Amino acid sequence: MSGDFDMVILDELNIPLRYDNLDIADVVETLKHKPEDLHVVVTGRNAKDELIEIADLVTEMTMVKHPFRAGVKAQKGIEF
Numbered sequence: 001m002s003g004d005f006d007m008v009i010l011d012e013l014n015i016p017l018r019y020d021n022l023d024i025a026d027v028v029e030t031l032k033h034k035p036e037d038l039h040v041v042v043t044g045r046n047a048k049d050e051l052i053e054i055a056d057l058v059t060e061m062t063m064v065k066h067p068f069r070a071g072v073k074a075q076k077g078i079e080f
Contacts, residue, residue, distance in 0.1 A: 007039040014044030017051070024050050 016022045028050050034040060042051065052058050074080055 001033075001035065003035050003038075005038065007041065009041045010043070012044040013042045014047045014051070017048055018046050024048050027051065028054055
Protein backbone atom coordinates (compact mmCIF):
# COMPACT_ATOMS: atom_id res chain seq x y z
CA MET A 1 0.00 0.00 0.00
CA SER A 2 3.06 2.26 0.36
CA GLY A 3 3.38 2.92 -3.35
CA ASP A 4 6.96 1.59 -3.33
CA PHE A 5 6.14 -1.28 -5.69
CA ASP A 6 4.70 -1.57 -9.19
CA MET A 7 3.84 -5.27 -8.90
CA VAL A 8 3.19 -7.75 -6.10
CA ILE A 9 2.97 -11.48 -6.83
CA LEU A 10 0.91 -13.50 -4.34
CA ASP A 11 2.15 -16.90 -5.44
CA GLU A 12 -0.28 -19.76 -4.71
CA LEU A 13 -2.60 -17.50 -2.69
CA ASN A 14 -5.58 -19.46 -3.98
CA ILE A 15 -4.57 -22.52 -1.97
CA PRO A 16 -4.94 -21.00 1.53
CA LEU A 17 -8.12 -19.29 0.30
CA ARG A 18 -9.52 -22.61 -0.92
CA TYR A 19 -8.98 -24.22 2.50
CA ASP A 20 -10.28 -21.13 4.36
CA ASN A 21 -6.91 -20.48 6.01
CA LEU A 22 -7.37 -16.86 4.92
CA ASP A 23 -10.62 -14.93 4.88
CA ILE A 24 -11.59 -14.23 1.26
CA ALA A 25 -13.51 -11.13 2.38
CA ASP A 26 -10.33 -9.66 3.92
CA VAL A 27 -8.32 -10.38 0.77
CA VAL A 28 -10.97 -8.87 -1.50
CA GLU A 29 -11.29 -5.78 0.69
CA THR A 30 -7.51 -5.29 0.70
CA LEU A 31 -7.31 -5.66 -3.08
CA LYS A 32 -10.15 -3.19 -3.58
CA HIS A 33 -8.12 -0.55 -1.72
CA LYS A 34 -4.74 -1.14 -3.37
CA PRO A 35 -3.06 1.76 -5.14
CA GLU A 36 -4.51 2.14 -8.64
CA ASP A 37 -1.14 1.71 -10.36
CA LEU A 38 -0.17 -1.41 -8.37
CA HIS A 39 -0.43 -4.66 -10.31
CA VAL A 40 -1.27 -7.69 -8.16
CA VAL A 41 -0.78 -11.19 -9.55
CA VAL A 42 -2.48 -14.06 -7.71
CA THR A 43 -1.57 -17.61 -8.64
CA GLY A 44 -2.93 -21.05 -7.83
CA ARG A 45 -5.76 -23.27 -8.95
CA ASN A 46 -9.44 -22.99 -8.12
CA ALA A 47 -9.73 -19.27 -7.49
CA LYS A 48 -12.80 -18.36 -5.48
CA ASP A 49 -15.62 -16.62 -7.31
CA GLU A 50 -15.20 -13.47 -5.20
CA LEU A 51 -11.60 -13.11 -6.36
CA ILE A 52 -12.46 -13.79 -10.00
CA GLU A 53 -15.21 -11.16 -9.82
CA ILE A 54 -12.86 -8.32 -8.79
CA ALA A 55 -9.97 -9.38 -11.05
CA ASP A 56 -9.14 -7.51 -14.24
CA LEU A 57 -7.72 -10.63 -15.91
CA VAL A 58 -8.21 -14.32 -15.17
CA THR A 59 -6.22 -17.03 -16.93
CA GLU A 60 -6.65 -20.76 -16.48
CA MET A 61 -3.69 -22.98 -17.29
CA THR A 62 -3.83 -26.71 -17.90
CA MET A 63 -0.88 -29.02 -17.41
CA VAL A 64 0.05 -30.80 -20.62
CA LYS A 65 3.32 -32.36 -19.48
CA HIS A 66 5.14 -32.30 -16.13
CA PRO A 67 8.36 -34.00 -14.94
CA PHE A 68 6.46 -35.33 -11.90
CA ARG A 69 4.70 -37.79 -14.20
CA ALA A 70 8.14 -39.20 -15.11
CA GLY A 71 9.07 -39.66 -11.45
CA VAL A 72 11.00 -36.39 -10.97
CA LYS A 73 10.43 -35.08 -7.44
CA ALA A 74 9.55 -31.43 -6.73
CA GLN A 75 12.63 -29.26 -7.20
CA LYS A 76 13.75 -26.43 -4.95
CA GLY A 77 13.38 -23.14 -6.80
CA ILE A 78 10.92 -24.61 -9.28
CA GLU A 79 7.94 -26.15 -7.47
CA PHE A 80 8.77 -24.75 -4.03
